[in-house]
Amino acid sequence: MVTPRSFLRGLFVLIAAISIVSCSKDNAPSGGALSGDAAQRVYVAPGQKDEFYDFVSGGFSGQVAVYGLPSGRLFRVIPVFSVDPEKGWGFTEETKPMLNTSHGFIPWDDSHHPDLSQTGGVANGKWLFINGNNTPRIARIDLTDFRTKEIIEIPNSAGNHSSPFSTENSEYVVSGTRFSVPIPQEDVSITTYSEKFKGALTFVKVNQTSGAMDIDFQLLVPGFDYDLARAGKGPSHDWMFMSCYNTEKANTMKEINASQNDKDFIIAINWKKCAEIAASGKGTIMNVDYAHNVYDDAKQSATSTIKKSIRILTSEDIKGALYYMPTPKSPHGCDVDPSGELIVGGGKLATVIPVMSFSKMIKAIESGKSDKIIDGIPVLNYKDCLAGEVVRPGLGPLHTEFDGKGYAYTSMFVSSEIVKWSLKDFKVVDRVPTYYSIGHLGIPGGNSTKPWGKYLIAYNKITKDRYLPTGPELAQSAQLFDISGDKIKLLLDFPTIGEPHYAVACPADLIMKNSRKMYQLSENMHPYATKKESDTKVVRSGNEVHVYMTSIRSHFSPDNIEGVKVGDKVYWHVTNLEQDWDVPHGFAVYGAANSELLIMPGETCTMLWEPKQAGVFPFYCSDFCSALHQEMQGYVRVSNGGSGAMSWNKK
Template sequence: MKRIFRLFGLALATSAIISCTPGGANGNSSSSSKKSAAEKAYVAPGEYDEYYGFLSGGFSGQVYAYGFPSARLLKILPVFSQDPQSGYGYSEETKPMLETSYGFIPWDDLHHPDISQTNGELDGRWVFANANNTPRIARISLTDFETQEIIEIPNSAGNHNSAFVTENTEYVVAGTRFGVPIPQKDMPIKDYKGNFQASTSFISVDQETGAMDLAFQIRLPGFNYDLAHPGRDKSHGWMFFTTYNTEEAHTLLEVNSAERDKDFITAINWKKAEEYIKEGKGKIEKAKYAHNVFDSQTHTATSTMKDEVLVLDPAELPGIVYFIPSAKSPHGVDVDPTGEYIVSNGKLSANVVVHSFSKIKEAIDNENFVDEVYGIPILDFDETLAGIVEQPGIGPLHTEFDERGNAYTTFFISSEIVKWDVKTQEILDRHDVYYSPGHLSIPGGNSRKPDGKYLLSMNKITKDRYLPVGPEMNQPGQLFDISGDKMEMILDFPMIGEPHYASMIHADKIKDKSRKIYRLSSENDHERVVKSSKDVRIERDGKNVHVYMGMIRSHFNPDNIEGIKMGDKVHFHITNMEQDFDIPHGFAVMGANNSELLIVPGQTKTLVWEPQDVGIYPFYCTDFCSALHQEMQGYIRVSPEDSDIELSWSLDDDVHTN
């Protein structure tokens, strides 16, 4: 009898081991293979998704928070673009967020969101994202789900290889896609070669507050730096950039930058750069760039213009920068979770090249250089090679990893995703996508700790995938279950804008710290807050009229305003006095030339309104807040400039004047 029990116990133990083997690591993958695709992507009403995904909007300038595997859109997060819905970039509090050295910019092209990390693991504190067109980096809080900081990057053009995060969020990297004269000057474009330059920027991050600072820049030759990936684990301390147009062509790049058979991976030893900085090396240069910070305590952003940057010249400071010849015109460069394998996705090459970090290190230590360019050593291609994925597909762009030693690469031209073994470079599986994938994303797939259950392919071409909606269509996102040996497509959905990259993370790392309200008593230090009806008032300061208004179910206080005159500039400082989760109120006034305001409980926002004509103008709540939402409205009276009507405000019978 005892023996039977023992056998039974053994059987239990064995089944436990089986269910813990790779592929079954997520617990339900053994059952998942039996589930249909629809069941795998289905999240029942009222249930939560297992992962958050932060998808970039590309030319929409926004980030989208999705839930996966259902691909339900949870929220639109305005970052580099004005958002008339929330009033971001229109309200007086948030206008400074979009200030730059070129003035106010209402738009940008947002490419690569990346979640902060601790010890190489996604930690869910912040999402960083880059502006490609007018180089900037933004930081989005994952407590408030709002953009809290934007820093402009000087001495750069086309901040594409950004905003990737080192494994303890020491730095966020920014770069230069377009070589430009540094500092900018008037000169013939044909004199590009040798005269244009590039910068990579290392933006430090305060671990408590997330506050960013442009710590230093490394001045580079005027090649085109495309994408970046921080070293992980053993290669922590290094940053890798794909580098094309090493020909330094300035026109018809599609031919002239594709002459050479190999381009570079630029390897930057930022720890070495830090050592030089400690020794006082590097030069302070003049540079003008904006630094915009939103204070979630005062609910107000400020923009400061900075004027200096610390610059390191790798030609004078050896050991910081090396060029590694790599696949032709590489697009993505991706480092595996161990930090050993550096995958170069040569978009014009037929193979995927895998470099070995230990070999790179050895070649550098032995000073095994084949040449140098602009004073920067070039390593030998063969000496750095770990292997080549032979004939994997056409047009490799990006690679992400799972925790089981597999890599997944998108092929734009052959429109597929290929799974291969990182160590042996053996191809394991392939799956078509529809059509032409750009980036792909696996939760933690660019970190030391991937969570390889799902893979999102973000495709560039839609064609016949969905009901037609005219010539311009949303781009397709396709979700795979990758927990088994074979990739299985489980969902196909249209995305917004052009998602270039997405950063996905397990929901447990974020959901419980998501903010519900701002406590009026302790979390709103706005200088024009209304904390109780006693604070409600109107003050005239010349032509500027400041209305201190409160809103609570289901009225504005005040809701009748008289004594506004033509030529006045009316500042509505409005506080949502609710202290209840999910009771936002909106504010819109007829004839406003900017936007509405959507104000969450405990928050204060300001809209400026300049009446264009005398008359009575209604304002109302735009968010269906309560059963009496439709009654939540008011009037403002605008009189001629020479009128002697006194400023007054009221709610019901409670009339006030100054």
């Protein structure tokens, strides 16, 4: 008999054995099956541009990293859920509200799954959504300027892992909770898990023109761990599929206690039906606080609003819209093929990859047959929904992407490999090792109805001996593979920021053509904008001092300020008057307790500075802007007492 303990011991031995095999393979100079022309395939000559953008989650960095493919070059880190002093994100008065939550200002999160906005199941290049796992939130990034424009908190969710996973036309992004909790929250014994804890699956409506997000409804479901999701497409357009584990409802030692059931579930949600029911006014309104943070492009400033209620639907309210499909065992990934017919479960501990059929699922639903009913949700029969199983695929299947040419690629964490299999007969046709322990994998458009099946990228959890060592903390990595032929070919390793989870890539043209070069000064509606040097001024109101400052190559105006007193709150509102491409200015002042300002052409940013001692202190431009950048500086005088009358030099 296999006890949990002996199983884990077996798993450990297996992992050890595999890493030995991998190491011995790695003695080959190029690290395995590296073909001779690999260098040429990934070489993007100086001045040339990459073919694809790759938006890679930053994991515990809380951000999104933007790479080019096939070069693997890092272009930008977009700050999302974590403060970024380099860009002033979360430090400027304009961006502080973006990181507000019902728990106050939170400077960090864990971002896992980016997803591009879609039209007809294909990326449209407008927005990128990404989840914050720890303090549940979804962010929307504007792809014209690569900035986070909106963050919405998800109430009642306790770990926003199964998120954001857009529907086929980005009608909705979703949030499934990885941790079930008492809803509403209450002070109860943890051992009451099985009766008191619930899961919250939240549907966030996306405005098709502005991208604005709003919680439409939340489903209260049994207290399992909701893990990953994919929306249906084509025939399954109206449905959302979400994997879940811990159907044992364990509340301790989940690694063992949540690994007992032979099958867990993929929950199938008819979101269209739920939305109609919600729109008809059914369900209940629950009072709960959550933050909705919106960055206004015209005012160049964010506001945070604490919203007070959401609509809750239970299985009672939405009969015929929720079904559980049994899935072996502790499923992680839950991926829908380009046709919308096949739903691939990635059972971490399963010996097969189950492939469920949407049309069979509909038949099973229509037959009215169910194995059992959990909290009003019918559990369909596994065999009734099954299209087929990929047998002996490898160990620890996690995630699956599609090449649009009839093949699926599944990442295998434990056996550290990628397995290519046919969607026709579910037979494995190729496999290739990854270095090491692949988590997610991505094909440009590999989650869409029309994949660009040229490259596959593995996102690995550990690198061990792959790069120059940097102490105990090593790089995490991505690996680029060529999948244009029959065989998967390794082309390139490149290190990533944070821990890469999921990533989405799309052709560069889709985004390049709309990329913003600067902000138009004439459209700057920031309340503290100064649009010409002759309008600069310093205004005192009580102990607040507002400096209306401008910067242009290579000076600030004003650059001598007197009258500030110890204890004042000085707001530096700096407008970059440049209207030229790639001429940002920085602003830093001695002793500032936050970050620099990094101000794009046409933009206004504000730094709060609270001088603690009297004296004369310099400020300067912190972004090398021009030949006279070093001269771009000034002084502010801080006095103990005095009249507080402000004086400054004016051009």
